[in-house]
Amino acid sequence: MHAYSLDRPERLRAHLAAQRRLYEVRPDCQGGQHWQTVSSQDRHAFEPSSELPPFSAKSFFFGERELLFRFDGGQFYSALPQVVPQVLFGLHACDLQAVAYQDQFFAQDAHYQARRQATLLVGLDCLHSCNGGFCSVLGSGPAVQAQTADLILLPPAEAGADWGLLAASAAGQQALHGLDLASAHADWPAQRQANEARVRAEQGSQEDIIEGIARLNLQAIDDSTWEALGLRCLGCSGCTSVCPTCSCFAPLDRAEGQGGALRERVWDSCLYQGFQQEASGHNPSATAGQRVQRFWTHKFGEDFRQRFDSYGCVGCGRCDRVCPGSIGVHGVMHKVVQP
Amino acid sequence: MIDSTPRRLHLLEQYEDGEDSRHFSLRIEQPAASDLAAKAGQFFMLTLPGVGEAPFTYVSLPDAQGCFTALVRRAGRLTQALFDQPAGSVLGYRGPFGHGWPLFFNAQPLLVVAGGCGLAPLAGVIEQASRQAMPARLSVIYGARHSGAQVLGRERARWQQTLPFIETFDQAAPGQRQGTPLLHLDEVFAAGPPAALLCCGPEPLMRASAEACLQRGLRADRIWLSLERRMHCADGLCGHCYLGSSYVCQDGPTYRYDRYLQLLGRSSPISQAPPALFC
Numbered sequence A: 001m002h003a004y005s006l007d008r009p010e011r012l013r014a015h016l017a018a019q020r021r022l023y024e025v026r027p028d029c030q031g032g033q034h035w036q037t038v039s040s041q042d043r044h045a046f047e048p049s050s051e052l053p054p055f056s057a058k059s060f061f062f063g064e065r066e067l068l069f070r071f072d073g074g075q076f077y078s079a080l081p082q083v084v085p086q087v088l089f090g091l092h093a094c095d096l097q098a099v100a101y102q103d104q105f106f107a108q109d110a111h112y113q114a115r116r117q118a119t120l121l122v123g124l125d126c127l128h129s130c131n132g133g134f135c136s137v138l139g140s141g142p143a144v145q146a147q148t149a150d151l152i153l154l155p156p157a158e159a160g161a162d163w164g165l166l167a168a169s170a171a172g173q174q175a176l177h178g179l180d181l182a183s184a185h186a187d188w189p190a191q192r193q194a195n196e197a198r199v200r201a202e203q204g205s206q207e208d209i210i211e212g213i214a215r216l217n218l219q220a221i222d223d224s225t226w227e228a229l230g231l232r233c234l235g236c237s238g239c240t241s242v243c244p245t246c247s248c249f250a251p252l253d254r255a256e257g258q259g260g261a262l263r264e265r266v267w268d269s270c271l272y273q274g275f276q277q278e279a280s281g282h283n284p285s286a287t288a289g290q291r292v293q294r295f296w297t298h299k300f301g302e303d304f305r306q307r308f309d310s311y312g313c314v315g316c317g318r319c320d321r322v323c324p325g326s327i328g329v330h331g332v333m334h335k336v337v338q339p
Numbered sequence B: 001m002i003d004s005t006p007r008r009l010h011l012l013e014q015y016e017d018g019e020d021s022r023h024f025s026l027r028i029e030q031p032a033a034s035d036l037a038a039k040a041g042q043f044f045m046l047t048l049p050g051v052g053e054a055p056f057t058y059v060s061l062p063d064a065q066g067c068f069t070a071l072v073r074r075a076g077r078l079t080q081a082l083f084d085q086p087a088g089s090v091l092g093y094r095g096p097f098g099h100g101w102p103l104f105f106n107a108q109p110l111l112v113v114a115g116g117c118g119l120a121p122l123a124g125v126i127e128q129a130s131r132q133a134m135p136a137r138l139s140v141i142y143g144a145r146h147s148g149a150q151v152l153g154r155e156r157a158r159w160q161q162t163l164p165f166i167e168t169f170d171q172a173a174p175g176q177r178q179g180t181p182l183l184h185l186d187e188v189f190a191a192g193p194p195a196a197l198l199c200c201g202p203e204p205l206m207r208a209s210a211e212a213c214l215q216r217g218l219r220a221d222r223i224w225l226s227l228e229r230r231m232h233c234a235d236g237l238c239g240h241c242y243l244g245s246s247y248v249c250q251d252g253p254t255y256r257y258d259r260y261l262q263l264l265g266r267s268s269p270i271s272q273a274p275p276a277l278f279c
């Protein structure tokens, strides 16, 4: 992994935007933040927020609505997405870990892989914890893990100083071609460690999360606790939409004129009452408590951790922010530990 | 890579087979080697273009021409629309999916318990046993709400010639056996305790049958169930068919009972009385 010194991240951004369609998180005028395209001519300073954008990179690869095939009345035609080379600029470690998790889950999914393989990922180390994040206890951050990104931006400790840039993959190294960069100062690993220690201290020990995971896997949480949590679930799908590792979907079939038809798939949510409803009327997860339990078992269950070699939760804290019933990750884990 | 685009499937014919179900003859256009290797207990995904897609089990497995049969119960939008399709319609097919039944035909007696439409996934096993040299080694107890709710009429007529085949009814007519299959287990066990149970039907019936067999000395690792779960992708991705950490479309639909209990997160069998045994 080669380390470079970068006078201005905007120079790298313009270089990459000249090769590919580049997306960066930008503030809107209403206090929100969104992924937006940025051209190679763009003059805005790269000023990443220490707060995560409301939406992760999930929908870039796992489309919220995706055409699967068309039928013309006689034949079926598969529909793969039209992709253009793209780059996501400034992804935080947790969101990159989530992409790595989804890469495994969707390893055989042609639609996901078509989009993913056309994408260069530029990560960004965090100097401070976001509000409510706990990546440091799950091992998903705050330093970007080399195997999850192509390039890694290391912000300077003081304003005005040079940035660091790590080439973490062959594709990342190749994308730098033509950009004249000096090697980084030798102290960059120490700086990364200092950043990590600072974020870890800001996030604290997160006892509820650690104890909650243990209790969940010991099956030490009784049904009444889950049902009490379920009472607060409105089935709104907020958590499953913002969660960077949620991946459930449903098909949507539609007839088109002349005997034609198509199938799309759309994001679904395991917290919807009818998610497992069978045609016979039987519903194996009929209560909201069972569905809430399912969601958290999927994030923290040991069987899933073994399968993916990491938890399904990356500690981004988005569900805490979005849940109207206060049963995001900290809400649930607190109740589970102190019922 | 997974291709979720269906292949062409031709509807050859359909006939009434039970009061709310029909028996379909279907043909896969250009069957692949994997179609011809399908096993009893596996399933396929049937698409009715513009309407939807749903899982169904093979009653008879695809032959060299890709022809097979399936039993479909009217349950909702897709199945109703399927009943309305004329012969010659072009449908969509994906499959085969999941794991079939373990097939061990030896000198040991085997018990099949089926409820309602749950007879369909077991048809391949019964058919094979009825052709073995010692067919009487496999016994069937088949429960239905009443005789109109029974399925696979032609097949049953054939099997009854070669196998011990007990039929039970929730609402029995004179001369019929009253009660659920559980009431008739002792009779089968008295004739020779089975070495294994294969069971398919509504989940409460399967649990109750498994427990009744456990109580009669059969080990949990000799009991197999075929589970129904809502399924949409059959590729282990859409998430709908979960059973604990397992996806029924990939790991099932047949599960050994001890594994099933483990996935439910229970160390001991569930012993609550089933509310209703039949769909």
Ligand SMILES: Cc1cc2nc3c(=O)[nH]c(=O)nc-3n(C[C@H](O)[C@H](O)[C@H](O)COP(=O)(O)OP(=O)(O)OC[C@H]3O[C@@H](n4cnc5c(N)ncnc54)[C@H](O)[C@@H]3O)c2cc1C
Pocket: A273, A274, A275, A277, A278, A279, A280, A281, B043, B052, B053, B054, B055, B056, B057, B058, B070, B071, B072, B073, B074, B075, B076, B077, B078, B079, B080, B117, B120, B121, B227, B228, B229, B230, B231, B253
């Ligand atoms: C492995 C496997 C094998 C199977 N084999 C067979 C077989 O051989 N033969 C057979 O007849 N059936 C079989 N089934 C069941 C079959 O797949 C269903 O009966 C079929 O999907 C019904 O489709 P439908 O469109 O007609 O019903 P739908 O219209 O989809 O549903 C009917 C009812 O289901 C419920 N429902 C559906 N969607 C929702 C929702 N989003 N929210 C709430 N409730 C909902 C409602 O109560 C609705 O009225 C099998 C199932 C599995 C999993």
Ligand code: SF4
Pocket: A239, A242, A243, A244, A245, A299, A312, A313, A314, A315, A316, A317, A318, A319, A320, A329
């Ligand atoms: S469960 Fe919550 S905290 Fe964990 S990754 Fe999903 S949204 Fe983020």
Ligand code: FES
Pocket: B230, B231, B232, B233, B234, B235, B236, B237, B238, B239, B240, B241, B242, B247, B248, B249, B250
């Ligand atoms: S049917 Fe989609 S995961 Fe099993």
